[in-house]
Amino acid sequence: MVVVWLPSPRVGADDIIAGEEELRKLREETNVDSLRQELERERSKRLDLEQKMNEVLRTRLEDSPPQPPRKQQSPSNNGTAEKRQKEVWSSRLQKWLYERFGDYIEDFRFQPEENTVETEEPLSAKRLTENMRRLKRGARPVTNFLRNLSALSNWHSVYTSAIAFIIYMNAAWHGWAIPMFLFLAILRLSLNYLIARGWRIQWSIVPEVSEPMEPPKEDLTVSEKFQLVLDVAQKAQNIFGKMADVLEKIKNLFMWVQPDITRKLYICLWVAFIISCVLPYKLMGFMMGVYAGIKFFIIDFMFKSCPKLRDKYDTPYIVWNSLPTDPQLKERTNATVSRRVQPVVSRSSLAAVPSGMSREDDTGRSHSTKKGPFHEIFNLSESERPLAVCENGWRCCLINRDRKMPTDYIRNGMLYVTENYLCFESSSSKSSSSKKNKVIKLVDITDIQKYKVLSVLPGSGMGISIATPSTQKPLVFGAMIHRDEAFETIYTQYIKIMTTSKPPASAEL
Numbered sequence: 001m002v003v004v005w006l007p008s009p010r011v012g013a014d015d016i017i018a019g020e021e022e023l024r025k026l027r028e029e030t031n032v033d034s035l036r037q038e039l040e041r042e043r044s045k046r047l048d049l050e051q052k053m054n055e056v057l058r059t060r061l062e063d064s065p066p067q068p069p070r071k072q073q074s075p076s077n078n079g080t081a082e083k084r085q086k087e088v089w090s091s092r093l094q095k096w097l098y099e100r101f102g103d104y105i106e107d108f109r110f111q112p113e114e115n116t117v118e119t120e121e122p123l124s125a126k127r128l129t130e131n132m133r134r135l136k137r138g139a140r141p142v143t144n145f146l147r148n149l150s151a152l153s154n155w156h157s158v159y160t161s162a163i164a165f166i167i168y169m170n171a172a173w174h175g176w177a178i179p180m181f182l183f184l185a186i187l188r189l190s191l192n193y194l195i196a197r198g199w200r201i202q203w204s205i206v207p208e209v210s211e212p213m214e215p216p217k218e219d220l221t222v223s224e225k226f227q228l229v230l231d232v233a234q235k236a237q238n239i240f241g242k243m244a245d246v247l248e249k250i251k252n253l254f255m256w257v258q259p260d261i262t263r264k265l266y267i268c269l270w271v272a273f274i275i276s277c278v279l280p281y282k283l284m285g286f287m288m289g290v291y292a293g294i295k296f297f298i299i300d301f302m303f304k305s306c307p308k309l310r311d312k313y314d315t316p317y318i319v320w321n322s323l324p325t326d327p328q329l330k331e332r333t334n335a336t337v338s339r340r341v342q343p344v345v346s347r348s349s350l351a352a353v354p355s356g357m358s359r360e361d362d363t364g365r366s367h368s369t370k371k372g373p374f375h376e377i378f379n380l381s382e383s384e385r386p387l388a389v390c391e392n393g394w395r396c397c398l399i400n401r402d403r404k405m406p407t408d409y410i411r412n413g414m415l416y417v418t419e420n421y422l423c424f425e426s427s428s429s430k431s432s433s434s435k436k437n438k439v440i441k442l443v444d445i446t447d448i449q450k451y452k453v454l455s456v457l458p459g460s461g462m463g464i465s466i467a468t469p470s471t472q473k474p475l476v477f478g479a480m481i482h483r484d485e486a487f488e489t490i491y492t493q494y495i496k497i498m499t500t501s502k503p504p505a506s507a508e509l
Contacts, residue, residue: 091408132232153300165297172289175282251325251384257329261319374416378423378439386416386423394486398424398438399453399463399476411436415477417489420497422466424477442490442497446470450487453478464490 094310098105121127155161171180195201276284302318303310310317324332331490375382386393403409413426420443426436445466452461453476463478466485480486 023244099385128236129232132235153296154304155297155301161297162279165293167289168247168293168297172286172293175286175289177285177289185269248325249320252325252329253323258323261322261415264319377425378421378437380418380421380439384418384421386418389485389489390417391422392416393425394423394480394482396477396480396486398426399478401473401476402471413437415480415486417486419493422490438475440468442494443468444502445494447474448487448491448494450483451476451478466490 151157152161153163168177168180171177172482191201252258253262253265303314374380374386375384378384392417396413396415398411398413400409400411411424411426411428413424413428416423416425420441422440422442422445424438424440426438428436445468447465447467449465450461451463451465451474453463461478462474462480462483464480464483465476467474477486
């Protein structure tokens with residue numbers, strides 16, 4: 001920036017000097033002269049470089065015409081130049097490809113698989129309950145859809161099922177079954193989008209069947225929490241059992257465990273293969289679609305309404321129920337082995353029985369516990385022996401609430417049931433016929449009930465209460481794992497004894 005100061009004729013000499021000094025200072029500050037000098041130097045350098053480049057080009061043009069034969073005499077130079085040019089182009093191409101597709105190429109680079117070990121959470125009742133609730137919430141839409149679909153097949157709403165049957169059969173007849181299902185899926189997603197946006201839409205493609213909802217409890221007692229954990233464990237056990245049954249049945253079906261059933265599947269697969277090779281796919285799709293509609297809306301409804309008809313003619317249902325699981329196969333093999341061994345044992349036992357002695361006496365005499373013969377331990381007749389259900393006894397503890405001493409109050413041992421007696425063998429008895437053993441006549445029992453030793457724990461308990469005239473408080477056989485089986489056996493034998501020992505009505509008169 002150049003500032004020109006023009007003095008007026010009336011200005012004095014001092015003002016002129018001051019103005020010149022200010023102009024000099026302004027020039028020094030802006031460095032206009034130095035910038036001009038540098039600009040001139042750069043211009044001169046540029047001109048020199050242009051002159052040199054022109055001279056070099058001029059010399060090359062002057063030297064090139066008289067040397068045409070050199071190109072033929074030196075093919076190696078041309079080859080090296082072409083190679084260099086190719087290398088330059090290939091490097092540029094590689095660089096361009098890497099810039100454009102480098103990220104995708106890196107994804108296909110092979111790397112050794114890392115063995116990562118997932119950290120498992122420790123067992124927690126709270127975590128188990130929470131996971132089961134999450135599983136129930138996550139599976140609720142699927143279970144609701146399957147339940148509503150079953151209601152559609154069962155004609156829960158006659159009008160809805162009839163309309164769905166007519167629409168489906170029309171679509172299957174014209175070959176529109178797959179487009180119809182795709183359209184229904186798109187419609188369901190569209191409705192879900194509107195619901196997620198805040199729209200209140202209560203419409204379903206299939207009829208909705210509501211199930212009773214249990215209100216959640218906030219303040220739970222200790223027993224209720226314990227019962228909740230037991231319920232969760234029971235549900236998990238049942239779910240895993242059903243999944244295992246399905247997988248084992250499928251495995252046994254394909255492994256020819258039941259040859260008759262697998263042979264039917266084998267023949268059906270061959271027939272389907274031949275039909276697929278002969279018939280056109282359009283006709284096959286039409287046949288499958290019509291059959292699926294008739295089976296879903298009509299055949300399944302008839303089979304569900306008439307169970308006897310289903311047991312006779314529903315082939316998939318019969319085949320699936322007849323497929324065995326691994327535990328069932330194990331039971332069958334054990335049963336066949338026992339049936340093979342039983343005749344041999346019976347022949348040997350008959351040969352060992354002396355003349356004049358019945359077989360029942362021999363079996364009663366031969367049965368014994370760890371501490372000696374059964375009848376000697378309880379001072380019973382030789383004909384008394386445990387029933388087949390409790391031949392090995394039920395492990396339990398006898399609680400005699402009439403006794404005050406801790407050693408007499410609770411005793412661990414085994415419980416047996418004979419035809420006429422209920423026998424308890426104490427594990428603390430050192431010899432046979434000990435006073436710690438207990439024998440109760442079934443006729444003397446006045447009351448028998450299922451008993452819960454600790455009322456705090458959930459469930460119906462693991463004990464049996466038996467009242468007799470000789471005890472003030474009922475005897476309790478607690479901590480029985482097979483409590484229900486023992487109760488049914490004792491109660492059945494008690495009823496049998498009481499009915500046989502009752503005198504007839506004519507005798508009472």
